[in-house]
Amino acid sequence: xxxxxxxxxxxxxxxxxxxxxxxxxxxxxxxxxxxxxxxxxxxxxxxxxxxxxxxxxxxxxxxxxxxxxxxxxxxxxxxxxxxxxxxxxxxxxxxxxxxxxxxxxxxxxxxxxxxxxxxxxxxxxxxxxxxxxxxxxxxxxxxxxxxxxxxxxxxxxxxxxxxxxxxxxxxxxxxxxxxxxxxxxxxxxxxxxxxxxxxxxxxxxxxxxxxxxxxxxxxxxxxxxxxxxxxxxxxxxxxxxxxxxxxxxxxxxxxxxxxxxxxxxxxxxxxxxxxxxxxxxxxxxxxxxxxxxxxxxxxxxxxxxxxxxxxxxxxxxxxxxxxxxxxxxxxxxxxxxxxxxxxxxxxxxxxxxxxxxxxxxxxxxxxxxxxxxxxxxxxxxx
Numbered sequence: 116x117x118x119x120x121x122x123x124x125x126x127x128x129x130x131x132x133x134x135x136x137x138x139x140x141x142x143x144x145x146x147x148x149x150x151x152x153x154x155x156x157x158x159x160x161x162x163x164x165x166x167x168x169x170x171x172x173x174x175x176x177x178x179x180x181x182x183x184x185x186x187x188x189x190x191x192x193x194x195x196x197x198x199x200x201x202x203x204x205x206x207x208x209x210x211x212x213x214x215x216x217x218x219x220x221x222x223x224x225x226x227x228x229x230x231x232x233x234x235x236x237x238x239x240x241x242x243x244x245x246x247x248x249x250x251x252x253x254x255x256x257x258x259x260x261x262x263x264x265x266x267x268x269x270x271x272x273x274x275x276x277x278x279x280x281x282x283x284x285x286x287x288x289x290x291x292x293x294x295x296x297x298x299x300x301x302x303x304x305x306x307x308x309x310x311x312x313x314x315x316x317x318x319x320x321x322x323x324x325x326x327x328x329x330x331x332x333x334x335x336x337x338x339x340x341x342x343x344x345x346x347x348x349x350x351x352x353x354x355x356x357x358x359x360x361x362x363x364x365x366x367x368x369x370x371x372x373x374x375x376x377x378x379x380x381x382x383x384x385x386x387x388x389x390x391x392x393x394x395x396x397x398x399x400x401x402x403x404x405x406x407x408x409x410x411x412x413x414x415x416x417x418x419x420x421x422x423x424x425x426x427x428x429x430x431x432x433x434x435x436x437x438x439x440x441x442x443x444x445x446x447x448x449x450x451x452x453x454x455x456x457x458x459x460x461x462x463x464x465x466x467x468x469x470x471x472x473x474x475x476x477x478x479x480x481x482x483x484x485x486x487x488x489x490x491x492x493x494x495x496x497x
Contacts, residue, residue, distance in 0.1 A: 121204075121244045129237060130230045134229045135149055137149070139186065139191075143175065143183050143186075145187070157217040164226070165224075166196065166219055166221070169217070172301050173297065178190050195218065204380050204382075207380040211392050212392055216232050217232070232373045232377060239348055240349055245343070249343065251361075252454050254455075258369060260289070261283075261284055261285075261295065263292055263327055265326065266326060267295075271300055278395065280372070291365055293333030300330060336351075336360065338360075339362065347371050359371045379455070381450075382450040382452070389426070390427070411427065414470070422452070425450040427447060429447045431445055432445075440463060443464070446458070458479060459472065
């Protein structure tokens with residue numbers, strides 16, 4: 116019997132049926148305990164049989180000032196759900212667009228399972244979809260890193276600003292020492308808070324800083340740029356990690372994450388239009404998104420003459436380096452039928468930054484096409 120392609124598989128074959136849930140009256144302490152015991156980061160909140168939303172570790176970290184006795188409904192976030200017959204690429208696309216790691220699976224208005232990024236990764240690993248792909252084709256190049264003696268708070272803020280869930284840790288020579296992920300930081304928030312007694316610490320203004328090296332995972336899981344993507348997926352599953360650091364001579368030159376593989380999976384479904392995901396502009400008015408989509412569509416007409424666009428993930432970092440002026444730093448992940456491209460650009464004007472980013476992406480694709488043509492000519496002449 117012929118094996119089905121991963122894009123033809125449905126959620127029912129990969130979802131987990133033993134679902135950990137929370138009730139509206141549960142406290143944050145209760146939920147953190149469940150997360151720690153079951154090693155999960157997202158839990159659906161049910162009122163009877165109705166799904167109210169999901170409580171996530173990311174939201175708990177963001178709202179860390181809340182006491183453990185607070186009700187879980189204070190951090191419950193509404194989100195999408197899927198049916199058992201939903202195709203896996205559609206589920207991957209929904210995860211990307213909604214920014215979640217898990218999706219409740221609902222049939223006849225009842226929760227029947229839950230689908231995670233790990234479940235989708237397992238489906239990819241068990242198929243032949245990753246065969247022939249090199250890590251260098253899908254990885255994010257030149258990853259941002261943190262130092263061993265950086266504060267954990269700094270690392271978490273950097274991950275949040277980048278829209279990432281893990282980050283390489285390096286020494287002063289930029290040699291890889293480990294990896295820090297939200298999963299490692301979760302331990303700090305799962306511990307009960309103890310009220311500080313007067314006199315416990317000299318100098319009330321002194322702040323206790325937890326450094327990255329004390330909670331990072333070491334050594335990190337690594338591969339070389341020419342490694343197989345299938346091998347990277349297997350390492351993620353075997354070691355229960357969300358990323359593999361790509362190294363050359365002990366230095367991080369890239370990172371391959373579950374998010375990269377979700378984009379690859381989402382790109383396998385047939386679509387009439389490019390799927391676009393935008394992150395980092397949650398506080399901007401809706402017309403900003405309309406302007407971005409219009410610019411993307413215009414620039415993609417040129418790109419589509421060279422490659423077949425599948426998905427475009429755009430992340431914006433907005434910061435104020437001087438005075439009241441905002442600067443925009445943009446990064447994108449662009450998936451085609453068989454390759455991932457990355458580009459970045461920054462400018463004081465958002466539209467100028469976006470145009471510069473997409474023009475840079477176009478030049479990169481042209482350069483790659485020219486390189487392949489040159490290699491073919493060289494091969495035929497030899």
